[in-house]
Amino acid sequence: MLWIAQRASAAVLALCVAVHLATMIYAIRGGLSAAEILGRTRGSAGWLAFYSLFVLAVTVHAPIGLRPILGEWLRWRGASRDLFLLALAMLLAGLGMRALLGVFR
Amino acid sequence: MVLTTPATIAVRVWRGGAAGVFQAFEVPRHESQTVLDVVTYIQRSLDATLAYRYACRVGMCGSCAMMVNGRARWTCRTHIDLVLQDRKDITIAPLRNLPVIRDLVTDMREFFDKWARAKGRFQGRVSRNEDFERIKPDDPDRVQVDxxxxxxxxxxxxxxxxxxxxxxxxxxxxxxxxxxxLIKDARDAKTMARLRAVAGDAGCHSCHTHLSCTERCPKSISPTAGIAGLKRAVVSAVVGKAF
Known part of the structure; x- marks a missing residue:
């Protein structure tokens, strides 16, 4: 059920965005270099799990949200729209996981 | 009565079908005059070819709704004073979102067909040979039905x-x-079929909660609250089935 998935992913995103922003603001107080960031994220299974969840929630949430916008504003409905949104979901998942693995490895 | 207002009202009325034009009329102004009174005056005294629809004139039948100054209203219980206020003229058009048959008359078939698609017909669980269902007026479900x-x-x-x-x-x-x-009606037997009918792209999940329906409903009903209830009921049914 898309509506339930949308609501559930929104709840996950609310938590993830809050944790992400709070961590960034807290961590960067004294200035932080790229090397220091990588030092903390590389090999951290916890951050990998957290941001994997974040990417998954975005992958679910964004295409479902875009679906009625395409239908109501562009009158784009039917299978072609849903295939496009599936491709968008895969693109978001791919880009998100690529970025995540980039700071984990 | 001492009239402090102009003796006439300038009225622009939609003429034609989907393609058409507004036609201007001058209508005498009266105390306690409704928008329906104005339309009726035009039809009876100025242009007998004007098509419009009404029946009860007292807010019961639901047949006289029109767009008045761009806003949907029941015309029989809308006073001219309310829609005129500081304006000198009023514009009357057929209801939005429905095909126009002619002038102020819309084709309501799609509107009522959707009631049927939403399974809007009561389906009892007991036969006439059994006793009445006893439902207390303060039963929480019954309060929501009311x-x-x-x-x-x-x-x-x-x-x-x-x-x-x-x-x-x-x-x-x-x-x-x-x-x-109907879903909140304890006597009805079609809850699951109805939830299936109202879920999805054509149903309750497409509502954006703009609340226009609730703001405009002349009977002060909140369809938005009912639609929110349907969303919850569908989730409960899906979750209930899963666990």
Whole structure:
């Protein structure tokens, strides 16, 4: 059920965005270099799990949200729209996981 | 009575079908005059070819709704004073979101077909040989039914709904409100079939909670509340089935 998935992913995103922003603001107080960031994220299974969840929630949430916008504003409905949104979901998942693995490895 | 207002009202009325023009009329102004009085005066005294629809004149039948100054209203219970205020003229057009047959008359078939699609017909669980179901007036479900049951099917909510304009398949506030009142009715047996009918792209999940229907409903019903209830009921049914 898309509506339930949308609501559930929104709840996950609310938590993830809050944790992400709070961590960034807290961590960067004294200035932080790229090397220091990588030092903390590389090999951290916890951050990998957290941001994997974040990417998954975005992958679910964004295409479902875009679906009625395409239908109501562009009158784009039917299978072609849903295939496009599936491709968008895969693109978001791919880009998100690529970025995540980039700071984990 | 001492009239401090102008003796006439300038009225612009839609003439034609989907393609048409506004025609201007001058109508005498009276005390306690309604928009329907104005339309009736035009039809009886100025232009007998004007097509419009009404029946009861007292806010019961739901047949006289029109767009008045761009806003859907029941015309029989809308006073000219309310819609005129500081304006010198009023504009009367057929209801939005429905095909225009002629002048102020719309084709309501799609509106009522959607009630049928939302399974808006009561389906009892017992036969006439069994005793009456006993439902207390303060039963929480019954209270929710009572809040939505007075719909007169005027389509003011349907004409006010942007989602209907954007998504022609959307069942609309009135049909969904009807489904909600039946789902909360302890005597009705079609809850699951009805939840299936109102879920998805054409149903309650397409509602953006703009609340236009609730703001405009002449009977002060809140279809938005009913639609929110339907969303919760669908989730409960899906989760209940999964666990």
């Amino acid at each position: 809040a939505g049951i007075e719909c007169i099917g005027c389509a003011v909510c349907y004409a006010s709904c942007d989602v209907v304009a954007w998504n022609p398949d959307y069942l609309g506030p009135a049909a969904l409100n009807r489904a909600w009142t």
